[in-house]
Amino acid sequence: MTNARGGAPSLVGATLTLLMGGALAQLLPLLLGPFIARLFTPAAMGVFTQFATVAATVAVAASLRYEQALPLARADDEAHALLALSLRLVAVAVLVSAPLAWLLHVAGWLPWPALLPLAVASAGTLQVLMLWANRAHRFRALAASRVVQYGGMALLQLALGWALWRSVASGAQAAWALILAPMAAQVLACLWLMRPVPAGGWAKLLRPASADLRDRMRAQARRHKDFALINTPHAFLGTLQDALAVALLVAWSGDAAAGFWGLALRYLKAPATLVGSAVSQALYPRLAGATPQEARRVVRQVMALLGGVALVLTLVLLVAGPWLFERIFGAPWRQAGELARALAPYIGAHFVAAPLAVVTMAWGAQAWAFRLALVGQVAFVVALALGLRAGGLLGGAWAVSAVMVPYFGWYFWRLARWPDVPASPPAAPGPAMGSGTP
Template sequence: MSDKVSFMERFTPIKYGIVTWVISKICYFRDNTCERSIQNPAYKGFFSIVSSSVLGQLVVLLATPIVTRLYSPSDYGILSLYGVVVSVTLVFVTLKYELAIPLPKEDEKAINLMALCLLSVFGMSVISSLLIYYIGDSFFSGIQLSLLSPYIWLISLSVLGGGAYSVFNYWAIRDKCYSDIAKTRVNKSIYGSTGKITLGIFNISPLGLMLGEFLGQTTGCLTLLRSFLSRHRQKLSCVSWKMMLSVSREYYRFPLYSCPSVLFNTLAFQMPVLMLIRFYGPDIAGLYSLANSILVIPASLISAAVSQVYLGEIAQFLHKEPTRIKSYYHAVTRKLALISLPTISFIAILAPFCFPLIFGAVWKEAGFYSTVLSGTIIAQLIFSPTSILHYCGRNNWVLLFDISRTILIGGVFLLCAKMGYPPLTSLAAYSITMTLMYAVNYFMNLKAITGLARE
């Protein structure tokens, strides 16, 4: 007994020493993190956007079980088709010049880029609306675009509002006004969800879903517009036709390469909706839409915020410290992986059991869709926010990658449909294809960043 007491007496100082060391390290990490959060604008922006994203997505999550009981899977399918048309049209309305807004050192150039984008948004939205109205039904009859015929007017307004929002959002990134971006996330979620529920109660479907989306988008645009005018109203006098022409020539690579590459990128993401409506009908497309959105929500709370802050920091590194880009790229990618892997995997396992309980029995099959889609969602949330091929001057690489991915995805769905496979099998094949393409994109970014550091 005395030996045991003697041992405990000897071990006690060591034990207290270990505990003291651990506590000191925890306190150091806490204090160091808080200090960096206070002093570093990137940390401030990150936490500002994350907190608002959490609140905004919480609103969406709480509203979704109500919305799914007010609207049918077919209504969701028509909403998905509406989203396809709007997102594809939005690719052209700015000619992707908004991607260049954070790049110029001089505010005068950036202001003229923004003016060029807004002018393009107005003109192209009018042209695209006329094209959709006159030739849309005949050109896209194979994918049942006629389902949207009563809502052409809303598509036009959504394109106008969405294009303006994208322009002002990139200016907010340039200014590192992350709190303003944060406000738009909350406002979009609150007004969008409220609109869908209110119109659904009055049985205005599927128009209620589309009007809710439009209401949220418009609210976010007005928030960023007020923020811009409060800071830069006096600088609008520097806008001129000559300067707009000059910046359009200087950043010609964006409409030349980025515009078509973003088009194919958008088509790659929207291809499941188009193919599912074409081969399986709007009900299946609606089930896919819910499954995909529920998977994206949790991890995107962080990844979307990281993307906003990440692009702002990368733009600074390009001018001052290009050698730091590679380590920053690796660090952000690792953090996104640590967040996305456990979060999406957990949801994918529970989805088949929880979907009918939360969203209603009619949505049961969407839970199985979530499981097979989890692989591509994980890869998307890790590698998509960190891709900077545009900023590395590799716009042509992006174009080639997006064309290849779009063709592969379309081919996968077409082959599965021709062989008579059910929607679940088609989505599993799609998920595998997308995951492999994201791995290719990762190595393309590494090669581009390495070449940038050598220049």
């Protein structure tokens, strides 16, 4: 694979391609979601949310985030070494997840433990292949993979839910169908991202490494060590925040409360997933080669545009959140709409922040972002716990919004005025980029 950056598509063109694919990918879940919600109980959704948050927490650290360095690799041999390293780390994570699943299940924190290694394997492999395709500027393939991943998940959940509803009484025990569907869809999405084939083919890359490949993997691991030492804990703690939030909800209010929380956040964050993923995947390579002045200008423009959309989204949820959820998902889900109203300010801020995670990666500010994220994650969990204690489920949601809006405001202000934008991405051993959304 050649790294022909001079022929790369424009930021606008790449963003539109990914945005169109993401819109189609989100269309099926949005259309089928009300039917899925009527086939599964809030308790089943709660069990699914418990599993999904634990699986995401493990999977996000599966490759130690080394795949995030793939778009920065200048030469093909560097990219191949990073790819080989990332996939081997995913394999190790799958092996480790088996005993971990048993321990978490015994502790009462993980339903359906036998499925955790499969979830880690499918999610970990997909996140590596997405960055592999990103480096090659295969934005159409990335868009198609998202359609398969999200649309396929919704179709499978609907089909399995219908079969269970027709044959046996559904309840919390039917959550396995909700859990299995996204894993199958992720496996199918991986098939769209197998190209470009690495030199020598996938079989050669995945077989026991030669001495030369081991040396190159070690060199890339040292060069991009900040992805493992800073970016991985950052991303891990971000998903751990979600897992702890769900654990608090289950302990305080039961599986149904986790189901309301999970459904509300899944739909409220769908716009951020759609727009944020498209913008960030196109923005990352653009920032990697931009001048400091151009980089600041692009980041401020992105924040302003996303802020306008976020304001409209927030107002709609504040005014009509409960009514919308009851109309769309049925009367049992009105409480999810009440949650949506309480979380609306937080969701609006998160919508703007989601695609900006790549900014601190491209600017070498991963250590600062990690420290800030720790503050935000602790604040989120503490606010939720105190809110649950003082006002139940809705009290926890309003407390989260009250704490997280000023937190994100500080984050936006600092990015807009960032003083040390690098003139070019690092191409020699030294600090590498890597961070996630605070």
